[in-house]
Amino acid sequence: MEIKSNKIDGANAIIEATILREVIDANLEKIAKELAKTASIQGFRKGKVPIAIIKKQYGEKLVQDAEAEALRDVLSKGLEELNITNDSLIGEPNISKFDKSDDKIEVAVKVAMRPLIELGDYASMITEFDKPVISDADVEKRIKELAESQAPLKDIARNRKMKDGDTAVIDFEGFVDGEAFEGGKAENFELRLGSGQFIPGFEDQLIGVKRDEEVEINVTFPAEYQAKNLAGKEAMFKVKVNGIKVKDEVTIDDELAKKMLPGQDDATLEELTKQVKLQMENEELSKLYNDELKPALLETFVAGINFDLPEFVVDQEIDMALNKKAQSMSEDEINVLRENSDKLEKLRETFREDAQRSVRATFIIDALAASENVKVEEQEVMQTIYYEAMQTGQDPQKAYEQYKDSGYLPAVQMSMVEDKVLSQLLNSKIKEA
Structure with missing residues (x-):
């Protein structure tokens, strides 16, 4: 069996070989003899099946096994010649050529290897940079936002026009093509204006409305809306404003710190x-x-x-x-x-x-x-x-x-x-x- 091995580069190699017919025949004979020891064929005692019967019974399967064994031998010897260990291989070998004739098989097997990587002085490739600076004003703003997010809502005494950030307490019912639709109705629903919780345009049309007023709001459901029967449809909502709520004021002090840093009794x-x-x-x-x-x-x-x-x-x-x-x-x-x-x-x-x-x-x-x-x-x-x-x-x-x-x-x-x-x-x- 002639084997020629060649490293294409640091990550790829090819092993070419000519497998002679006598190698396949020898492998087939060996496999058939081993199979004869264990095969169960009607009319013969186990271990006493003639080789000729085994060859007739298993035919093409024996040929395939004999060729596979020869390929494994080609790969093993080729890798040994190239000094490539199995541990360094990546993926399965790729049989790129398998030309079979009466007296021989011409094969080529491509193998991929884990590449050797020279990192060099990679630390010098990293550029220094400035750490982001957070101003005191930004920190104060964040603390205020955190405090307000935990502050309770309270009704406003004066009946003024609603603005962005207010929470509207509303009754509403939605209609498409003049018909009320399922899930489009609620009472005393609390909606913070500017939250983007409702269909685009809905919250905007509540700005400027006062308590006890009733309005009609016209919107279009988004094309990708989850309810397919409403996606892309124009809708009208009848809305009554029952109340207007705002966040209660929160004092930013050590007591707030204790609430926001649970488990730290001495928090300041x-x-x-x-x-x-x-x-x-x-x-x-x-x-x-x-x-x-x-x-x-x-x-x-x-x-x-x-x-x-x-x-x-x-x-x-x-x-x-x-x-x-x-x-x-x-x-x-x-x-x-x-x-x-x-x-x-x-x-x-x-x-x-x-x-x-x-x-x-x-x-x-x-x-x-x-x-x-x-x-x-x-x-x-x-x-x-x-x-x-x-x-x-x-x-x-x-x-x-x-x-x-x-x-x-x-x-x-x-x-x-x-x-x-x-x-x-x-x-x-x-x-x-």
Whole structure:
């Protein structure tokens, strides 16, 4: 058996071989003898089945097994020649050629390897930046907003026109095409004007209305409204204002701090101010990281750290992008691609650059995480999914099981690793004001 092995680059290799007919025959003979020891064939005692009968009974299956064993031998010897360990392989070997004739089989097997990544002095690629500054006025405003959010509502004594921020206590009933519709009626409903709780335009038309007044409000349901029978329809609401409420005034002092910092009996306004300022700084820093610094830093690494990419992984990424694109295509468009391989290949190539960037970024993050000793355990992934599920009112356990069954847990874990490692690198470059 002739084997020729060649490393294409640091992440791809090809193993070519000529498997002679006698190798296949020898493998087939060996497999048939082993099978004869255990096969149960009517008319013969177990272990006493003649080889000729085994060959006749299992025929093509024996040939396939013999060829598969020869391929495994080709792969094993080829990897040994290339000094490639099984641990460094990525994905399954790809048989790119299998030309079978009477006396031999010409084969070519492509393998992908985990690339060797030289990170170099990656810390020097990170630019220093100023920590976001939160003014005292911004902190005072936030504390006031927090205080007002907890303040109780009270009826206003003077019957004035309503304005943005007031809470209207209303009776209403909605009509579409002159007919009342289900769920469009309520009494003494408390609606804060400007909250965006109702259909766009509804709250605006209550501004300027006084207590005990009755008005008609005309709006249009959004095209994507959840109730399909109302989506995009024009509606008229009869509304009566029963009362107007505003937030009661709250004194901003140490007593407020104790309410807003439960468990801290000695809480003071000064301590509350410190904590609110820290929270606001973290919010601004998080926004800066996610909107600007992290994407820019990853692009810098992708552009500045060069290594060979496994073709197999890039092709997988292209296939995923192609499948996603197909979901938005019409059946006629998909049929055109099925019938025209050149057009399909041309479309595939439009995704190659983004796929290469994505694969390169993934390997870089993996290497950086190892260098920075950043890990995300499965328990941490579970806690993150649980928290997000609770935030959106879902069952945490069911949400986790859905991620698990869909095979999305590794992607979530990788995303968390990326977030952690980029944050850790950026944290080292913060300049205090």
